Amino acid sequence: MxxxxxxxxxxxxxxxxxxxxxxxxxxxxxIIDLVGDVTTxxxxxxxxxxxxxxxxxxxxxxxxxxxxxxxxxxxIAILIGIVTEVxxxxxxxxxxxxxxxxxxxxxxxxxxxxADIYQDEDEAVAGFAK
Amino acid sequence: MLNKKSDNDQNKKxxxxxxxxxxxxxxxxxxxASSLAxxxxxxxxxxxxLKTAVSEAVTNAIEHGNQHDAAMKVVVLLTVHDDELxxxxxxxxxxxxxxxxxxxxxxxxxILHQASLNPGADKGGWGIWxxxxxxxxxxxxxxxxxxxxxxxxxxxEQP
Numbered sequence: 001m002x003x004x005x006x007x008x009x010x011x012x013x014x015x016x017x018x019x020x021x022x023x024x025x026x027x028x029x030x031i032i033d034l035v036g037d038v039t040t041x042x043x044x045x046x047x048x049x050x051x052x053x054x055x056x057x058x059x060x061x062x063x064x065x066x067x068x069x070x071x072x073x074x075x076i077a078i079l080i081g082i083v084t085e086v087x088x089x090x091x092x093x094x095x096x097x098x099x100x101x102x103x104x105x106x107x108x109x110x111x112x113x114x115a116d117i118y119q120d121e122d123e124a125v126a127g128f129a130k
Numbered sequence: 131m132l133n134k135k136s137d138n139d140q141n142k143k144x145x146x147x148x149x150x151x152x153x154x155x156x157x158x159x160x161x162x163a164s165s166l167a168x169x170x171x172x173x174x175x176x177x178x179x180l181k182t183a184v185s186e187a188v189t190n191a192i193e194h195g196n197q198h199d200a201a202m203k204v205v206v207l208l209t210v211h212d213d214e215l216x217x218x219x220x221x222x223x224x225x226x227x228x229x230x231x232x233x234x235x236x237x238x239x240x241i242l243h244q245a246s247l248n249p250g251a252d253k254g255g256w257g258i259w260x261x262x263x264x265x266x267x268x269x270x271x272x273x274x275x276x277x278x279x280x281x282x283x284x285x286x287e288q289p
Contacts, residue, residue, distance in 0.1 A: 040153065070157065072185055073256035080238070080253040084245040101178035108263060109256065110238035 021045040023053050029128050030058035031121065035066045038075030046078055054089060060128045061086065064121050065097040076109055083114045096124040139211055147206040149188065151196035151221070156188035159206045159219070166208055167215055170286055179264040180215070180284055186257035187219040187280045195221025195278045214266075214285045223277035232258055232270045 019036040030053035034046070053061060063079070065071075086093045093115040098106065106112055118124035147162060149155040163184045167177045188204055196202035202222045209216040236255045244251040262268050267283035 070160070070181075070185070072156075072182070072189060073254060073260060074189070076256050077253040080241060081245065081249075084242055084249065084253075087242065088246065099178070101175065101182070105182065105260070108260075109236075113238075114242075 019045060021049045023049050026121075026125055027129065029060045029062050029125050030056070031062045031064050033064045033066065034068065036068065038065075038068055038071040038078070040072075040074035040078075042075060043078050043081075046082065050082055050085060054085070054091070058091065060092050061094075062121065062124050062128070063093070063095045063115070064124070065095065065102070068098065068102060071102050071105070076105070076111075079111065080109075083111065087114070092128065094118060094124045094127060096121050141212050143210040145208045145210075147208075149192075149204045149206065150200045151192040151198055151202045151204055152200045153189065153192055153198075155204070156185045156192065159188045159204075160185040162206075163208060163215070163217060166210060167284070170210060170215060172215075172284070172286060176284065180217075183261045183264045183282055183284075184217055184219070186260050187217070187282065190227075190257055190280075191219055191221035191278065194225050194227065195223055197224045199224065212286075214283055216281065216283050218279055218281045220273045220275070220279040221277045222275070223272070226272070227270060227278045229270070232262075235259060 019034060019038060019042045021042075022033045024031050024033070032046070032049045032053065038046075050061070063082070083093060094117070095106065095115050096118040097120060098117065103117055106117060116124070116127055118127055145162065145166065147159055149158060160181045164177050164181050167180050172180070184206070188206060191204040192198060196204065202224065205220045207218045234255055236259055241251070241253055245253055261280065261282060265282040266285045269281045271279050271281065273279040
């Protein structure tokens with residue numbers, strides 16, 4: 001076999017925490033903004049935000065994704081945990097802002113059966129109001 | 131057995147990454163594969179599928195094969211052919227991948243049911259399934275070195 005063209009040898013530290021999570025209220029919808037990567041490192045932040053809005057009495061929750069170039073299977077598992085809690089607490093969940101690829105991933109996994117998928121926040125808030 | 135391109139393919143180009151077994155480095159492999167695929171002419175949807183498959187394969191190697199031991203390497207070999215991109219991801223095999231795990235098809239309703247009974251229940255197991263669903267060819271083997279190896283192929287559709 002021919003020698004590889006490029007050899008990359010890594011041994012340093014890697015930035016792990018690349019997600020910013022915040023919460024806000026719009027009409028009757030509690031919005032959890034997720035900006036950045038949704039991976040195993042996101043678990044505590046996402047669960048804390050969910051518990052915060054739930055403690056405030058939220059019945060309609062929107063996970064509003066932005067700049068999510070990277071959502072992996074660990075991130076999907078975190079979101080499945082949120083779906084479990086949403087079902088347990090009789091809340092309604094929707095997601096917005098996902099790229100076409102991650103909308104496809106959500107549908108492949110089956111999450112679309114448990115959370116309506118909207119293109120953007122405005123569409124989602126209008127959808128909750130119907 | 132997958133139909134493998136000859137090692138004598140004169141036009142092939144190889145790029146090798148040797149990554150520490152630390153989560154986060156899978157993004158290096160993902161970005162490299164993405165860059166190569168775009169240069170080859172894959173469309174955006176296929177590139178996104180490739181990125182997910184590569185990240186899952188490397189993450190599996192880090193978490194399971196090498197058990198998060200940063201001193202152990204994950205080797206990613208990307209081979210560019212005229213009409214396809216072949217990516218092999220090899221770990222050092224501290225933990226062997228069980229053959230039956232490679233055929234798992236996760237069932238979300240069942241996962242949700244189990245989680246409703248026990249919030250700590252495993253909600254994962256999607257990674258290998260993503261790889262199988264998103265790539266054109268996938269093969270799980272044991273490398274000559276003894277590590278786990280996954281070989282993925284994505285074909286370039288001719289216009």
